[in-house]
Amino acid sequence: MKMTLTEKKCVPCEGGVPAIEGAEIENYTCQLKSKWDVVDEKMLRRTFTFPDFKSAMAFANQVAAIAEEEGHHPDLHISWGKVVIELYTHAIGGLSENDFIVAAKIDAVEK
Numbered sequence: 724m725k726m727t728l729t730e731k732k733c734v735p736c737e738g739g740v741p742a743i744e745g746a747e748i749e750n751y752t753c754q755l756k757s758k759w760d761v762v763d764e765k766m767l768r769r770t771f772t773f774p775d776f777k778s779a780m781a782f783a784n785q786v787a788a789i790a791e792e793e794g795h796h797p798d799l800h801i802s803w804g805k806v807v808i809e810l811y812t813h814a815i816g817g818l819s820e821n822d823f824i825v826a827a828k829i830d831a832v833e834k
Contacts, residue, residue: 727754727827728751728754728755728823728824728826728827728828729824729827729828729831731820731824732793732824733793733794733795733821733824733825734820734821735794736812736814736815736819736821737814738814738815739815740815740819741815742764742765742812742815742816742817742818742819743817743818743819743820744764744817744818745764748761748764748818751818751820751823752823754823754827755823755826755827755830756827756830756831757769757830759810759826761818762809764817764818765811765816765817765818766809766810766811766817766818767808767809767810767811767818767822767823767826768807768808768809768810769807769808769826769829770805770806770807770808771805771806771807771808772804772805773804773805773806774804775803775804776802776803776804778804779801779802779803779804779805779806780801782806782832783799783801783806785832786799786806786808786829786832787799789825789828789829789832790825793821793824793825793828795812795821795822795824795825797809797810797825797829798810808829810822810825810826
């Protein structure tokens with residue numbers, strides 16, 4: 724049986740591997756529970772909205788815990804009632820399976 728993205732663990736990436744592109748990106752995005760924007764086939768981005776700053780910060784802290792556990796850290800942009808998350812693998816300048824694993828685990832967080 725194939726493991727879901729939420730069952731997988733991130734693997735450290737030091738570069739030297741090709742970024743995921745084209746149909747492979749589509750294959751991974753189809754496995755995500757929510758709609759993430761794919762930016763230039765190099766980044767995943769999603770905006771989460773909240774009723775206030777405190778709720779946005781609580782969510783951002785949950786995302787930070789996931790990032791630490793996976794050893795793969797998204798860029799977080801936090802403002803009143805909003806958290807924008809950008810995921811990409813810095814070492815390869817594009818997307819890797821790690822980005823989709825973290826996105827899936829973020830999707831699993833209760834808002």
